[in-house]
Amino acid sequence: AQKITQTQPGMFVQEKEAVTLDCTYDTSDPSYGLFWYKQPSSGEMIFLIYQGSYDQQNATEGRYSLNFQKARKSANLVISASQLGDSAMYFCAMRESWGGNNRLAFGKGNQVVVIP
Amino acid sequence: KAGVTQTPRYLIKTRGQQVTLSCSPISGHRSVSWYQQTPGQGLQFLFEYFSETQRNKGNFPGRFSGRQFSNSRSEMNVSTLELGDSALYLCASSPSGGASETQYFGPGTRLLVL
Numbered sequence: 001a002q003k004i005t006q007t008q009p010g011m012f013v014q015e016k017e018a019v020t021l022d023c024t025y026d027t028s029d030p031s032y033g034l035f036w037y038k039q040p041s042s043g044e045m046i047f048l049i050y051q052g053s054y055d056q057q058n059a060t061e062g063r064y065s066l067n068f069q070k071a072r073k074s075a076n077l078v079i080s081a082s083q084l085g086d087s088a089m090y091f092c093a094m095r096e097s098w099g100g101n102n103r104l105a106f107g108k109g110n111q112v113v114v115i116p
Numbered sequence: 117k118a119g120v121t122q123t124p125r126y127l128i129k130t131r132g133q134q135v136t137l138s139c140s141p142i143s144g145h146r147s148v149s150w151y152q153q154t155p156g157q158g159l160q161f162l163f164e165y166f167s168e169t170q171r172n173k174g175n176f177p178g179r180f181s182g183r184q185f186s187n188s189r190s191e192m193n194v195s196t197l198e199l200g201d202s203a204l205y206l207c208a209s210s211p212s213g214g215a216s217e218t219q220y221f222g223p224g225t226r227l228l229v230l
Binding site for chain 1: 147149151158159161164166171172174204206208210213214215216218219220221222223224226
């Protein structure tokens, strides 16, 4: 069963506007971590933001914030004030803690193109 | 601190050959994980090494193997290459592999099998 679901088609975003990328996840582990990565066309995965399952507050990192709704199993990424350099694929990922599992399970990604 | 480095960045091989990819983690990081990324299957976990031991393994055939050295550098090997092995291979490191730790990725090795 798919653990991370990202279903939005490719998105065009106007420069300086905000964009929200949807991510839903599936786990029965009470302790887990949620991550967002950015992958530009060069291929490198760049870490953006982390949310732990027990964190009470939504994570923020500069222009990135995570809208964490635990009951809905949702962890949407919000990018404020989009820049041309934000054009990339964005991946939501989850790591569960049971059994010493250290693998990241990734979604299929969201393509974002920022237009001037 | 220097980031995760991977060599080579690009490789072209033919079916039946074998290939070895190398990954140097961030200094002080002891956990190294490998992922395969293809357009069809997306990002899939291959295996994780910690203190020279394979700690986790994904659902890949035995043709895919790896190892880790005492300095935490890791290599992965693919034997008897198939066309479907063409992919971006990404390596990631973290301090000890804890669930809350961020994995930092290298630039990847693009493998093309002809």
